[in-house]
Amino acid sequence: MSIPIKVGTRWRHRIMVNGMRASGTFDTKAAALKWEAEQRLTLSQPQQVAVNKTCADAFRRYEIEVSRTKRGHRWEAGRLATMAASSLGRITMAQITPSHIAAWRDERLRSVQGGTVTREMNLLSHVFSVARKEWKWIARSPTTDVARPRAKPHRDRRITPDEIDRICVALRWPNDGSVTGPETKQQRVALAFLFALETAMRAGEICGLRKGDVNGCVARLKMTKNGFPRNVPLSPRAMEIWSMVPDGFGITTATLDAMFRVARQRAGVEGLTFHDSRHEAITRLASKLNVLDLARMVGHHDIKQLQTYYNPTAEDIAKKL
Structure with missing residues (x-):
C-alpha cells in the first residue's frame, strides 16, 4: 500500500x-x-463514474493531480476554476459532446481573444485526454472534432534605433556610455531592455539571472519557458551591460513590465511591448547565425518557429545576392 x-x-x-x-x-x-x-x-465503482461525475469534477481532479506538477500551475488553476463555474462545468462527463465545447468556445470568443481561447482549449483537450486514458471516465474526448479559433498573424514589430534611444531617455538612462552603472530601478529596466536586444532573452529569464549564472561570455539559464535549461552566448555589448549589474538586474518581472509601460507612454512610442525586444533580437541574429545555432541560442526546438522572427527587408536579401 x-x-x-x-x-x-x-x-x-x-x-x-x-x-x-x-x-x-x-x-x-x-x-x-x-x-x-x-x-x-x-x-x-468504475461503471458509475461517468454517470455521476461532472466536468467540474474533472477540472478539480485535474488541478490536483496534474496542474500542481507544472510550472504553469497558477494559470491553469485559475482557468480550471473559471471553467468549473461556467455552464460547461455543470454538464456530466457522460453527456458532454463536441457541440457543448463548440458553444463554450463561441461564448468565450465574445469576451477574449482567439489566442486565449486556443490556450484554454488546449488545456481542456488535455483534461479530457487524461479523463479518457487514465481515469476511464469517458470513451472519447469531446474536443477531438472541435476547431480552434483561427490564429492571428504573429507580431513582427521591429524596433528602430530612435525608439530605443527614446525609451532609454524615458527611463533616465543616457545610452551614450557616459554612465558606468545604474542608480535607480528605472535605469535597471533600461539595461534589461538593452540586454534583451542583444540576447533575445525573455523578461523572466533576464530578471532571474544571478551572479553565478554568468561565466565569461555565456549566461546559463537554469529554467526557461519551455522547461529546459539553456546556455546563451553573450555578445561584447551584452557582457558590457552585465558588467554594470554583476549581481543581477535586481528587478522583478512585475516591476519591469510596469516601468516599461510608463516609459513607453512617456517616450511616445506606440504599440511596443518589452517582448518585442526578443523578436527584434532574433531578427538581427538571423543575419549572423545559421538556423541551427540560432535555434539553440534562443531556445526554439522547432526550427519552423524561427520563420516568425526572420523578417529581413527586400534590401537586406538583395545585399546577400
Whole structure:
C-alpha cells in the first residue's frame, strides 16, 4: 500500500485501484489521505463514474493531480476554476459532446481573444485526454472534432534605433556610455531592455539571472519557458551591460513590465511591448547565425518557429545576392 511522500513543503501521493492509477499533490498529509479515501471509493465503482461525475469534477481532479506538477500551475488553476463555474462545468462527463465545447468556445470568443481561447482549449483537450486514458471516465474526448479559433498573424514589430534611444531617455538612462552603472530601478529596466536586444532573452529569464549564472561570455539559464535549461552566448555589448549589474538586474518581472509601460507612454512610442525586444533580437541574429545555432541560442526546438522572427527587408536579401 502506498503512502504519501513529502516533497519539499508539499505531499505527493500515488495510488492504484482496479488497475487505474491516480496521483495528486497536497498541502498536508491529512489532505492526501482524505483524497485517497475518496478516490478508492470512486474508482471501486468504475461503471458509475461517468454517470455521476461532472466536468467540474474533472477540472478539480485535474488541478490536483496534474496542474500542481507544472510550472504553469497558477494559470491553469485559475482557468480550471473559471471553467468549473461556467455552464460547461455543470454538464456530466457522460453527456458532454463536441457541440457543448463548440458553444463554450463561441461564448468565450465574445469576451477574449482567439489566442486565449486556443490556450484554454488546449488545456481542456488535455483534461479530457487524461479523463479518457487514465481515469476511464469517458470513451472519447469531446474536443477531438472541435476547431480552434483561427490564429492571428504573429507580431513582427521591429524596433528602430530612435525608439530605443527614446525609451532609454524615458527611463533616465543616457545610452551614450557616459554612465558606468545604474542608480535607480528605472535605469535597471533600461539595461534589461538593452540586454534583451542583444540576447533575445525573455523578461523572466533576464530578471532571474544571478551572479553565478554568468561565466565569461555565456549566461546559463537554469529554467526557461519551455522547461529546459539553456546556455546563451553573450555578445561584447551584452557582457558590457552585465558588467554594470554583476549581481543581477535586481528587478522583478512585475516591476519591469510596469516601468516599461510608463516609459513607453512617456517616450511616445506606440504599440511596443518589452517582448518585442526578443523578436527584434532574433531578427538581427538571423543575419549572423545559421538556423541551427540560432535555434539553440534562443531556445526554439522547432526550427519552423524561427520563420516568425526572420523578417529581413527586400534590401537586406538583395545585399546577400
